[in-house]
Each structure stands twice: as structure tokens, then as C-alpha cells.
Amino acid sequence: MAVTQFNPTCQKTHFHSSQLSFLSRTLPRQRHCSFPAIRRTQHARISCSVAPNEVQVPAVKAQDPKSKPDCYGVFCLTYDLRAEEETRSWKKLINIAVSGAAGMIANHLLFKIASGEVFGPDQPVALKLLGSQRSIQALEGVAMELEDSLFPLLREVSIGIDPYEVFQDAEWALLIGAKPRGPGMERAGLLDINGQIYAEQGKALNAVASRNVKVIVVGNPCNTNALICLKNAPNIPAKNFHALTRLDENRAKCQLALKAGVFYDKVSNVTIWGNHSTTQVPDFLNARIDGFPVKEVVRDHKWLEEEFTEKVQKRGGVLIQKWGRSSAASTSVSIVDAIRSLITPTPEGDWFSSGVYSDGNPYGIAEGIVFSMPCRSKGDGDYELVKDVIFDDYLRKRIAKTEAELLAEKRCVAHLTGEGIAVCDLPGDTMLPGEM
Amino acid sequence: MAVTQFNPTCQKTHFHSSQLSFLSRTLPRQRHCSFPAIRRTQHARISCSVAPNEVQVPAVKAQDPKSKPDCYGVFCLTYDLRAEEETRSWKKLINIAVSGAAGMIANHLLFKIASGEVFGPDQPVALKLLGSQRSIQALEGVAMELEDSLFPLLREVSIGIDPYEVFQDAEWALLIGAKPRGPGMERAGLLDINGQIYAEQGKALNAVASRNVKVIVVGNPCNTNALICLKNAPNIPAKNFHALTRLDENRAKCQLALKAGVFYDKVSNVTIWGNHSTTQVPDFLNARIDGFPVKEVVRDHKWLEEEFTEKVQKRGGVLIQKWGRSSAASTSVSIVDAIRSLITPTPEGDWFSSGVYSDGNPYGIAEGIVFSMPCRSKGDGDYELVKDVIFDDYLRKRIAKTEAELLAEKRCVAHLTGEGIAVCDLPGDTMLPGEM
Structure with missing residues (x-):
């Protein structure tokens, strides 16, 4: 039976947002969508599969570009759901954040959400993909495949590595991302390393997500990760947090x-x-x-x-x-x-x-x-x-x-x-x- | 420019059904569902995630077991769509065959079909998964994940490596499986190796599929694979064959x-x-x-x-x-x-x-x-x-x-x-x- 003590202050030594933001700045620069995207926080990180100078003025009447969140590729482009017969009666767009978004579980889940299978055929969705420093290229690949799928209900996709950015206004947070257990690592070690991620993500949800965000924790150990997450998000009802069983x-x-x-x-x-x-x-x-x-x-x-x-x-x-x-x-x-x-x-x-x-x-x-x-x-x-x-x-x-x-x-x-x-x-x- | 000649008789040297059947017999034995499954051809190959002696007599009134095709696991079990209010109005079950069923494209596609996203919420489906000798264990894994997903519309799953078995009564054939191009292989070589697979599958469709089966060829080179397939299936309208673009x-x-x-x-x-x-x-x-x-x-x-x-x-x-x-x-x-x-x-x-x-x-x-x-x-x-x-x-x-x-x-x-x-x-x- 292992007995380990952790110092209460060690929770900030990994995965703090400012640190991720620093790492982000050391990455090779991505091309940015300069036209509709507004950087809402200093951590904003957006990228685009078309350069701004390749994009013409929209041929159709568009929404006010200033209302557009950070975006990826074709999802940077404006649209007007009120202009078309079939989209006029749709519900208001909801923001769905997914962590571990470059992984295999998310690779199935994101396409289900985008297709309308999860939230219904009249519910437009915005997907906010959270990955890690290592997975940012893969996240772009996921976003490209979402572009190529032309899902009518999928209106916005953004990618990033900072939960304070990605969780902005999230109404659902599907938290799949977790570190795998390394060789020889005990459950206590896994609890600590993933617990720090979930503490950070709880703080981020508390700071920027919808006040009624529903959170489903999938990353293991999911029950205690969910507990850590909710304890770090005191302004969100504890009842809103779920561990996937x-x-x-x-x-x-x-x-x-x-x-x-x-x-x-x-x-x-x-x-x-x-x-x-x-x-x-x-x-x-x-x-x-x-x-x-x-x-x-x-x-x-x-x-x-x-x-x-x-x-x-x-x-x-x-x-x-x-x-x-x-x-x-x-x-x-x-x-x-x-x-x-x-x-x-x-x-x-x-x-x-x-x-x-x-x-x-x-x-x-x-x-x-x-x-x-x-x-x-x-x-x-x-x-x-x-x-x-x-x-x-x-x-x-x-x-x-x-x-x-x-x-x-x-x-x-x-x-x-x-x-x-x-x-x-x-x-x-x-x-x-x-x-x- | 490569000029290669092929002997017209070489098409039967690979992947002939009797050969696959022979290979099948040399495999370690799988447990078989003895109770509702009827072997309809000598190539039948079924396996089950529960041993027959573990299964009790069904507690609910079941269909005539003799009408049940070969099956996997929970999909061996009988059901009666007429017995329930919500399933009584459903359409007649359709058989959908998928080749390359252990691959990544199929891993997305099968779950979409099973969920009702493709054929609609009142269309029960039977999935018939075609794999290769090498992938048979992986096919069982796919079938297990389909079991664990409890899709109400997914009523039957069978797996096999013989197209003459798997394509039986198929109303859709989604042909994804193809050999990848090996190092140094020219397009002519790829056409030949995959063409032989598609010639065999065309013959199998011609022999056992629904007379109005719709065929979508995804495996490359898909246009010419589709041509080979339809030429080997003279009893199925040529118009029913599609290459995916x-x-x-x-x-x-x-x-x-x-x-x-x-x-x-x-x-x-x-x-x-x-x-x-x-x-x-x-x-x-x-x-x-x-x-x-x-x-x-x-x-x-x-x-x-x-x-x-x-x-x-x-x-x-x-x-x-x-x-x-x-x-x-x-x-x-x-x-x-x-x-x-x-x-x-x-x-x-x-x-x-x-x-x-x-x-x-x-x-x-x-x-x-x-x-x-x-x-x-x-x-x-x-x-x-x-x-x-x-x-x-x-x-x-x-x-x-x-x-x-x-x-x-x-x-x-x-x-x-x-x-x-x-x-x-x-x-x-x-x-x-x-x-x-």
C-alpha cells in the first residue's frame, strides 16, 4: 500500500495556462484568419487553412464579423441562419468543448456531434477543440476533416491548447483528455498527474464557461477527476459534473x-x-x-x-x-x-x-x-x-x-x-x- | 511507361473462395452459436461471445430460430419487432455488407449505419462484415464494440472472410477493402492485385446478393475496381455500381x-x-x-x-x-x-x-x-x-x-x-x- 504526500501548492507546477501560453508562443507561427476573428483573450490561438489574401469579400450578406469567435478555416466564414428557409427555425448555436480532441475517442465523438446525431437536426453546434502542445498539428487535421465533411449543423470550429480560451462560453464540456499511465506509475501518481490537469480545467471552466455548463469527465480516473474539476469550479453547480460510467x-x-x-x-x-x-x-x-x-x-x-x-x-x-x-x-x-x-x-x-x-x-x-x-x-x-x-x-x-x-x-x-x-x-x- | 501483359486465367490464383475457406478451417476454432444459427453454405463461419451452454432459453417469445442468419454474439439472439409498440412500424430489415470491415474507414462507417444516421430511425439493419484472414480477430473486436453500443436498430451482425457467405442477400455492398500499394509497385500492379479482389467480389455478389443490390466501391483504384466488379456480376444491373468520388x-x-x-x-x-x-x-x-x-x-x-x-x-x-x-x-x-x-x-x-x-x-x-x-x-x-x-x-x-x-x-x-x-x-x- 503506497502512502504518498503531496504539497498543497504543487498543483500549479504543471499545465498552468500561462505556461501553455508561453509554449504556444514558441511554436512555429500558424497562418491566422485576420478578417472575422477577434482575439478575445491574450491566449487566443487561431489558425486557418486559407491565407487571408486568398479570401474574397463574401458574396452573400453576412453577420457582423465582430460577433464571430476565434475559428478554424472555413469555419472562420460568416453565415446567416435567418436568411434561409430551412435554417431559420433552428435553435440557437451551442458551444461544445472537447478535450483530448486529437485522440481516437474524440475522433468518433466530434463527427457524431457535428452530424446532428447527438443534439438533434435543428441544433447548430460550435466545436471547441482542446489539445496539447504535442497534438496541435493533429488537431488541425481533425478540423480539416470536419471542414471536408460539410456538416450543415457545424457552424464553428476552433482549436487551442489553453482551456481558458477553448472553454469560453462552453455549454457542454466533454473532457476526454488525460495522460496515460506510464510504466511503473501507481494509481496515486496517475491521480496526481491527471488531477492537476482536471484542477486546471475546473478553474478554466469556472472562469470562462457558461454558468450552467454540463461537464462529462471521461479521462481516467474519471470519478476523482470529476471531483477535482467540480471542486475547482465553485461557481458552477456541482450537480452539473458527471463521470462517465x-x-x-x-x-x-x-x-x-x-x-x-x-x-x-x-x-x-x-x-x-x-x-x-x-x-x-x-x-x-x-x-x-x-x-x-x-x-x-x-x-x-x-x-x-x-x-x-x-x-x-x-x-x-x-x-x-x-x-x-x-x-x-x-x-x-x-x-x-x-x-x-x-x-x-x-x-x-x-x-x-x-x-x-x-x-x-x-x-x-x-x-x-x-x-x-x-x-x-x-x-x-x-x-x-x-x-x-x-x-x-x-x-x-x-x-x-x-x-x-x-x-x-x-x-x-x-x-x-x-x-x-x-x-x-x-x-x-x-x-x-x-x-x- | 510500363507495358505489362497478364494472362486471362490468372484471376483465380488469389483469393478464391474455396481457398479462403480452406484457410478458415486451419484457424483456431471459434466457439459457435449452435442455437439459432443455421449454416447456409459450407463456407459459413460464425462466432459468438457467449458459449451455447451459458445461454438460457429466451424469456420472451422469439421468432422461429430457423429464419435467423449466421450471427455474432448478442446478435445471435432472437427478437420480435412486431411485439413492441415502437418497433412495430419499422421497415423491413435490410442487409448491408461492408468489406475492409476491420479498417479505420469502416470503423467510422459501421457505427454510423448502426446508429440510424444513414438509413433513418425506422430502418433496422443487419451488418455483414467482410475481412481478411489476417483481420478476423479485429473483426471480432468490431463486432464486440457494436454489441456494447446497444444500437436499437442494429439487429444482426455477422463476420466472415468469404464473400460468397458475407454477401448473401446483401441489399447494399460497401466495398472498402483493398490491398495497399507496396513499395515500388506500379499502378498496373495495384490494378491487378486489387482487381482480382474485386473480380472475386463481383462474382460473389452475382451469385448471392440481392438482385438489386447497390454497390459502392471505395477501395482504390475505385473506378476501375467498380468496372471489374460490375463486369463480373452480369446478373446485377451495371447501373447499380458506384465508385466513390x-x-x-x-x-x-x-x-x-x-x-x-x-x-x-x-x-x-x-x-x-x-x-x-x-x-x-x-x-x-x-x-x-x-x-x-x-x-x-x-x-x-x-x-x-x-x-x-x-x-x-x-x-x-x-x-x-x-x-x-x-x-x-x-x-x-x-x-x-x-x-x-x-x-x-x-x-x-x-x-x-x-x-x-x-x-x-x-x-x-x-x-x-x-x-x-x-x-x-x-x-x-x-x-x-x-x-x-x-x-x-x-x-x-x-x-x-x-x-x-x-x-x-x-x-x-x-x-x-x-x-x-x-x-x-x-x-x-x-x-x-x-x-x-
Whole structure:
């Protein structure tokens, strides 16, 4: 058991925005869009796939260029949604920030968002891509592919490495970016290195994002990253922060369907309790198949108790063996599911899992951590916790274990949440197979 | 200039189905779904992520298992679309075969199809994934990720390496798979190696696919691969075969938008003429911006004549430099665009580009080749060529060049189209940058 102490002041030694801004200035210069782009902060960094002197005056009536945010390529160009029959009735543009935007999960997710699959066919979107110093060229490649896709709903794309710039006015922040675990690195080390990123991003959200921004943390360890993020964003409701456990829920549904011999659309009411780690609890007590309790349909209770959870958790590892890559496509589908669960009403009688702030939960789970629990939404971006769930000793015992782990993780990042000196007494390696 | 002769009989020396089947038998055995799967041909190869003895009797009323095709994992399980309110009104399931299914383009495309983004929210789909001996494990990984995504519309997934099995009853065949060009390989060599694959796949489509299957060839050299494919499928209308030039069209629209300083939704009527190679002709004479001829809006005609085409063609190469990978995401978007252009009515006054069989074309282009031309569709899967296009000497001259190239490619694959002995007198390297 590793015990490590971190100094509360060390959180600023990495990834501070002014430092990234300095790095940005040492990069080879990019061509800039000089015509509609207004630099809104000193950290602004925009680039363009056409030089200003190649661009003619717009042939069609355009919006006031001063209202245009920083931009990439064709997305620097002005447009007027009110001028066309088919776009006049569209909703107001929303800003969606994505970190780790040059990675494979984002490479699936961004194109789903841009196509209208996530937010609907009348919701224009602006994508704000956050990458790292190393990935800035790749981010430009992503932006170029978005240009070449001609998505009608995708109206603005900007790229950058400074969260204080990229998160400006974000209404959604999908935080995928995280450092992978290096050789020999313990979970405490990973918590610290990624925790610093998420502390910085929480501060940036607090400073510049929409006051009602919804945040979904995907980068691991996602529960505690989400906790760090929300603690560094005191002006944003803690309820707005989510840690992604939806892929675990989806995998659990698939395994229950396979075991019961039914198609997966018959499986409902599956909760993932707790941490996105090997202590997580896929709940077969409350889950239903075709409306019946799982334990009535799957009579092999030994399988439920001894194999089911392992099958769910080993899925990522098996996939890496088969496919040679981690599950970018299905992870991005589960992010879409998580977003859509918040913006569409939850079907009657069902619920979805999300890692949310535990304050005020009705289950007796410790407060002050980000814990995956069953949620319902009216489709307004908000959610409420489901009250009518049952517990037995077996479920309680497992929930207590994942709760203990999350409390230990919390102690381990106290220096990043403003709660004093960190003390790391984490149990063994609980990273899920196939994840870094 | 390379002159190579191929023996007409050499087409069967690679990739013959019986050979693949033999290879299949030498593979480590997979677990098989014994319960609903019926082996319909001797080449059937199915695998399952749950062992039969782990599966209980379905708890819900199921379809007759004998009607179930070969399957993967959870997709082996039965379902009844008539039993539920929300699925009762759905259309009849369609079979969509995808070759190169373990590759990156397919990894984007399959999830788009499964989500309903391509064929609509009431169209259930069966995905039939064709891979190679080498990629069979990766195919299982793709199928696992599709399982974990719980797409309501995705009802069946099967994987295999024998096109005679995988193409069974296919209503769409999206042919992405192709061998990359090896070091020092000339275009004639690439035409031969990939032509043999496409000859085999044409024969398989002819033998087992739906009589009205729509085929979109993406694997390069896609025009001549499509020609080989259709010549080997005499019982399927030649009109049903397409070579993908939609990414070129999309890139051309984006570059015209950038140059004109307008958003890309203002650009219409863009034709890519001819081959998907550097002889292709992005047509700025007929293209329109906000309804006006491009040449009236972009007054820099020197740019149109001397830089525009190169900008479109170099896009893939620039992307590889930036991003380190080829344009899988935007290619898959353009395949979606190509499909949707055939199943939704073309907007009034506009058209789309597709490489189609040139017999009976109204432009005076040589018959018997697959040539990209402007098309319109009523949304029934079929298309007609657009008549009201104009030509000038400049456009005619460039079209003649790409036509000559396609006729040379045709002579070079005569051994694969049943037209005698191949003679390869291809001009220099005309592969597009960033493509293999």
C-alpha cells in the first residue's frame, strides 16, 4: 500500500495556462484568419487553412464579423441562419468543448456531434477543440476533416491548447483528455498527474464557461477527476459534473442480454454503482429483463454473483486483445448516450447511470465524492436520483467497497481540491483492463 | 511507361473462395452459436461471445430460430419487432455488407449505419462484415464494440472472410477493402492485385446478393475496381455500381467556399468528372455559389484554373502530414453522403457526383467505363444523369484526359473483365496524395 504526500501548492507546477501560453508562443507561427476573428483573450490561438489574401469579400450578406469567435478555416466564414428557409427555425448555436480532441475517442465523438446525431437536426453546434502542445498539428487535421465533411449543423470550429480560451462560453464540456499511465506509475501518481490537469480545467471552466455548463469527465480516473474539476469550479453547480460510467452500463446490459438469451433492448434499469474501476458494482438486483427482475429470468445466480461483474469489467481488455486498440468507438457511443440521457426525457420506469456528486443522495452513500448512481432526467440537462431502488446485503457490501475506494482517492487528491494535505493510502491496482 | 501483359486465367490464383475457406478451417476454432444459427453454405463461419451452454432459453417469445442468419454474439439472439409498440412500424430489415470491415474507414462507417444516421430511425439493419484472414480477430473486436453500443436498430451482425457467405442477400455492398500499394509497385500492379479482389467480389455478389443490390466501391483504384466488379456480376444491373468520388466533391465544395468567403452550405452543383485520381476534374464551370455561377462570384479565374484542382487533390496528403493518418472520418462521412443521395430525393436544381457506368451518357464520354458524372435521384436507390450541364473547351480537354486514363486502365484489366488479354500502357503515377 503506497502512502504518498503531496504539497498543497504543487498543483500549479504543471499545465498552468500561462505556461501553455508561453509554449504556444514558441511554436512555429500558424497562418491566422485576420478578417472575422477577434482575439478575445491574450491566449487566443487561431489558425486557418486559407491565407487571408486568398479570401474574397463574401458574396452573400453576412453577420457582423465582430460577433464571430476565434475559428478554424472555413469555419472562420460568416453565415446567416435567418436568411434561409430551412435554417431559420433552428435553435440557437451551442458551444461544445472537447478535450483530448486529437485522440481516437474524440475522433468518433466530434463527427457524431457535428452530424446532428447527438443534439438533434435543428441544433447548430460550435466545436471547441482542446489539445496539447504535442497534438496541435493533429488537431488541425481533425478540423480539416470536419471542414471536408460539410456538416450543415457545424457552424464553428476552433482549436487551442489553453482551456481558458477553448472553454469560453462552453455549454457542454466533454473532457476526454488525460495522460496515460506510464510504466511503473501507481494509481496515486496517475491521480496526481491527471488531477492537476482536471484542477486546471475546473478553474478554466469556472472562469470562462457558461454558468450552467454540463461537464462529462471521461479521462481516467474519471470519478476523482470529476471531483477535482467540480471542486475547482465553485461557481458552477456541482450537480452539473458527471463521470462517465455509461460504457460500463451498456456492457452490463449486453452481458445480461446474452446470458438471458434475449435481445439487448429487453434489458433495463441497470445501475453501475460507484467508481469507474474494478470496484464498480453492476447492479443485477434492480435490473430488469422484459420488465421482470433479472434474478427471476436468469436463474443462474452463481453466474450473476461470481461471473457477471468480471465479464463486464474484462470487456475492455478482451477488446484490446482482439482489436489491438482500445474501445474508442463504443466509448464515444456511450458518451453520446450520456448526453442524450440528459437532453431527452428518460423513458417511463427506466433510468441511466452516471457518476454524480453524492451530496444529498438518498442511499446513505458518503457525501463529497463523485459516485455512479441511477438517474432520471426530464430532458432539460438536469437529473434527479432514482428513489425506488432496493438493496440487499450483497449489494450493500459491494457498494461499501467502491465507496471506500473513492473516499481513499479523495484523500489522495486533497491538495487538488483545496482540502489540505493529500494522504494516499489506496488499495491495489483497480484500473479496468484495457484502460490506461 | 510500363507495358505489362497478364494472362486471362490468372484471376483465380488469389483469393478464391474455396481457398479462403480452406484457410478458415486451419484457424483456431471459434466457439459457435449452435442455437439459432443455421449454416447456409459450407463456407459459413460464425462466432459468438457467449458459449451455447451459458445461454438460457429466451424469456420472451422469439421468432422461429430457423429464419435467423449466421450471427455474432448478442446478435445471435432472437427478437420480435412486431411485439413492441415502437418497433412495430419499422421497415423491413435490410442487409448491408461492408468489406475492409476491420479498417479505420469502416470503423467510422459501421457505427454510423448502426446508429440510424444513414438509413433513418425506422430502418433496422443487419451488418455483414467482410475481412481478411489476417483481420478476423479485429473483426471480432468490431463486432464486440457494436454489441456494447446497444444500437436499437442494429439487429444482426455477422463476420466472415468469404464473400460468397458475407454477401448473401446483401441489399447494399460497401466495398472498402483493398490491398495497399507496396513499395515500388506500379499502378498496373495495384490494378491487378486489387482487381482480382474485386473480380472475386463481383462474382460473389452475382451469385448471392440481392438482385438489386447497390454497390459502392471505395477501395482504390475505385473506378476501375467498380468496372471489374460490375463486369463480373452480369446478373446485377451495371447501373447499380458506384465508385466513390464524393469526398472529392465535398473537398471541392469546401475549397470553393473558402475562396468565395461564404459558408459551405452556399456551394452547389459541383461535379467531379472522371477518375478518382489526379486526372479527375472538379468542375467550376457548372458549380454555383448561392445560386450564381462560381466564375461570377470568384473572379480570380487564374486560381480556378491553376490552383483549385490541386488544392482539392492535395487535401489528403496535407491531412496525412498534419494528422499522421489518412482521412478515415471524412471518407466515411462521404460514403454516408453517397448512400443518402441515393435514398433521399436530390434537392431541386442540385446534383451529386458519383462514378457510374458510362453507357448511354449524354456527354459524349466513352462507353464501357466507370466515370464520375453529375447524378440526381428520386430517393429510390436509383439515379439519372443530369442533362443540363455546360461545357467549354477547357472542361472538355480535361475530361478527355481523365477519360483516356480510364480507357487505359480498362485495357490494363481486360483479363479481369472477360475482355481478352490485358495490355497496360498507363501514364505516370496518378494516385491521389494521401491515398495508397
